[in-house]
Structure formats: C-alpha cells, structure tokens
Amino acid sequence: MKQELICIICPRGCHLSVEVKDKTVTSVKGNACPRGEAYAKKELLAPARTLTTTMKVEGGQTPLVSVKSQGEIPKELMICAVQYLDTLTLKAPVLVGQVLVENLLDTGIAVVATAENLEQNLEPVA
C-alpha cells in the first residue's frame, strides 16, 4: 500500500511517498534527508510529538514560564499532558533548561523550562 505524508521534521515540508507492507515501511521516497525516512516510519507506526506549553509560576516576574517536553511523547497524550501541567504551580526562580517534571505521564520524558522567570524583585539578566 502506498501512502502520502508530509514530513514535519523541519520547515522544508518534504512530500513523502511511503510504501507499507505488513505493518512495515518498505520504501520512502521524496525525502531530502535521512530524517524524512525515520519520520515516515515513526509517523505510520507510532506517531509522537514534542509538546510545548506553559506552566504557572508563583512569585515570578510574569505569571507563566514556557516549557517543552525534552523529547517526543505519543501524539494522543498531548492534550492530557497540557491538562496535567496546568494543575501544577512552580516557584520562581525558574531557569532555562531547568527540569520541572521528571517523568511526564509515565512517558519517561522530562519537561524543561524554555525561558527564565526570575523572582519578582530581582533585576533580570537581560
């Protein structure tokens, strides 16, 4: 069976043509780089995405800090993960790259800050 996919690894958006036989990918065409082939295999068998969202911060310069999953999580967990993270409140200061949740919904993937949110009365670095 032949399936058409658009690679979302980078903004180039290669149009992939994928051959699938017995639940395995037998050929991938149209990819400009090897990441396209890996994407096609994964997308058809176990789709996953990096989650980016925000978390509440108490005592910070702003009410939130932006965060991301430090790897991909199963696509179907995206909404659950945001709902869960929205229930948590962090304490300032939060630094870039700081691990905020070690194991997001038992995926084994951590959630890290993508921005800093220092304590309210301190001058930010920049």
Place this chain on the structure above:
Amino acid sequence: MREFQCDLAIIGSGPAGLACAKSAAEHGVKKIVILERNPQSGGILNQCIHNGFGLSVYKEELTGPEYAYRALQLIQRNFPFHKDPDMVEDGISLFTETMVTYISKVVTDIAKDHQIQALSPKGVLIIHAQKVFLAMGCRERTRFNILTPGTRPAGIFTAGAIQKIINQEGLMPAKEAVIIGSGDIGLIMARRLTLEGAKVKLVSEILPYSSGLTRNIVQCLQDYNIPLRYNTALVDIIGKKRVEAVVVAPVDENRRPDLSRAKTITCDTVVFSVGLTPETDLTKTLGLVIDPATNGYQVDETLQTSLPGFYSGGNVVHVHDLADLVTMESERAGAGLAIPRVPRSAPVYLTHNENLRYIVPQLLRYQSFGPLVLSMRSTRVLPKATLTIISEGQVILKQKREHVTPGEMLVVTLPEVLAQKIGNDLTVNLDEETL
C-alpha cells in the same frame, strides 16, 4: 534627559536586532546601542513558545524563547555587554523599556548625525548615531484590513494578540473559536487553543491555498482534526456583548462570496490570522522608499535603505516565514554596514516575471563583494518550477525547484564567481515546468 553617542543604533531587539548587533560587532563596530520597548529582549520570539526555530542557524530545534535566549547569549559571551547602563561604552548596550518615538536626520558639512529620541523609565533619551539599523519587525493585519462586516463585540482577536494573552499573561479567553486565515500564527494558535481546552470549530481561508508552512497544517490542524476550508470567506460577525457566531460563505474565483450557501457557526471567539505587514510607521517623516510589493523598506544588497546610513533587516523589510532567515539577513546587514564597498556607476534595479511577487534586495548599489543572497516569494503555487537568473542576456544561474508556494520564501545564493557576472541589469524569472 540623557544624551549618548554611538556608532550604531539598533531599533528593536528581536532576532533581526540581535543578529545585526552581533554581526556588526564581529566586523569591528565599536559602540552599539540596542533600543527595546519591552522589559526583555527577544521581541515576538518570547510569545512563540512552540518549537521549530533555529534549525539552520543553531542546528537544533528550539522554541521561540530559547532562540531569543541563545541570540542574546551569543552577544553576552563574545562582546562587552551592558544592560540599561548609565553611559554608553564600547561593546553592546541594551536599553529595555525604551520606546523610540522619533528619528531625525541632521546632515551638516561636519557630521552626519542621526538623532533618535526615546522614552525610558529614567526619562527621555537622545541617541546620536552614525548609523541606524531599523529592526521593528511587523504588525498583524486586523479585521479592518480585510473589511470584515459585522458588530464589534468582545472576543475578536488577532492571532498574535491571543498568543500573548494565553502564553504570557496566562489567561484563556476562548471556549469555542473560529480562526480566519491560515497563516502560521493562526495554525499554531488553533493547536494552542485546542491544547488549552477550547474547541476550534473551523479555520477559514479565502484563498485556494494556505500561506502557512505545510508542516504546520499537519501538526497543528490534522493532528487535532481541526477542519480547514479553502475558498471560504468570513461574511459576518454576530454578537452584542460577546461574539455569538460567525457567518462564512464559499467564494468564487474572484473571491466573491456566494451568500446563498452561507453557513452560521456559533462561537465565542474569532481569531484573525490574515497576514503581517512591516511596521514602518516610525520612519514616516524620514521618507524612506517603501516597496509596494513588500510594504517594507526598499534595500540594496548591504541592506541599506534609500537613506544613506539607515539599514534594515528582518520583517520590517519583508515578512519572513522563519526566524532563521531573519537572523541570516540581519547578519548580512551587520557586515554590510561595517565593510566599505565600491559603488557601481549606476544602481541595478532587479526585475522579475509575473510568477514572482517580490525580490529582496530590490537593487544593487555596489560592485560584487562576496556571495549575493536573493530572497523572493512566488505569486502562486508551482509544483515544479525553474528559476533563472539573467544579466545582459546571459543566464547566470538556472535552478529547479519543487513545491514552490507563496507561503514559503525562496532563497537563492549566488556564489561570488557568479555574482561577478552581473552587468547593468538583473532579472529573475520563475517558470512553471510542465510535465
């Protein structure tokens, strides 16, 4: 009132401003001042919490805030850096919460003195700059730009405004939303609204294609089963205090809606993602030439505007689809303003055929110096196309391109050996290849 002298004043500290500062400093510009109206540098990157930034420049996938952080770090690590200093010294000085209100040019026999007037928490600031880099970015078009009829209740936002409200202010203003326009920010906000618990009932696009990146249609809409309708126009907004519904209708090839097939969709929020336009208001009194195709400054290959000493880069020149392209363009500007070049006897104005909407730079003022980068956008979708660069009847470069769409900028780099072949004219043609 405080008054400072500097070699280069940069207005705006988004990706364009930061990249130009770094590049100018690398090329020997001593005293650089960056003026930023927000408390933090980074510009709009700070509210773009999604990933996909930095693949070309940083060779990894970053979120907007991480991209802004890296760009600032590159400056802090490599050059003397001063934040909100009391006086301007060598290195890069960043003034935050400082809003430029007026720029004037004073050109006397003795000196070129560009004066920048700004307001800061410590009062009025006057900056005397040898050179100015304009990096104000762009602004969103609103419902009024597309002449949307209907009432004016609460619940109508531009995509960037609702992005700021959700991602930075921590408020959730929507339960059921309809998104008008399928630009990247609209697609990204469709996903964001869905993740935060709203129902996005429709993304409505008047054109037969999306101006957003294909990857965003996949990972923002298809992933969440959000419907996208092409050739569909918003014809009414209904609601008194709060939005209650929108009316959409299919359009014909002249973009005229067929009201007999109109559909009412109940919702409490309408989000407009109907394009961006360069934010050039600040320099209106200076009379810089604006390219009607981009609505941004007309620039030469050094990114100099029509006014000597004034350079520009990023979304205030033309709206880019990737921050990386803004960074690379502004780095070229930093070099362009620092390195003296030999002028041509007469400028070469670039021309193109009907399949291209614009080319930046619009003109070449100097003799060939290093590779020449041309950025352009097509007027329509071309599945297979040939790009030809011609000067004085000679073909300099011919390239095949696939999946050309107006939503993805085309960038062509002419290596120095080819750039040297440019004579007294330069034409770029994009032609459809028929199978």
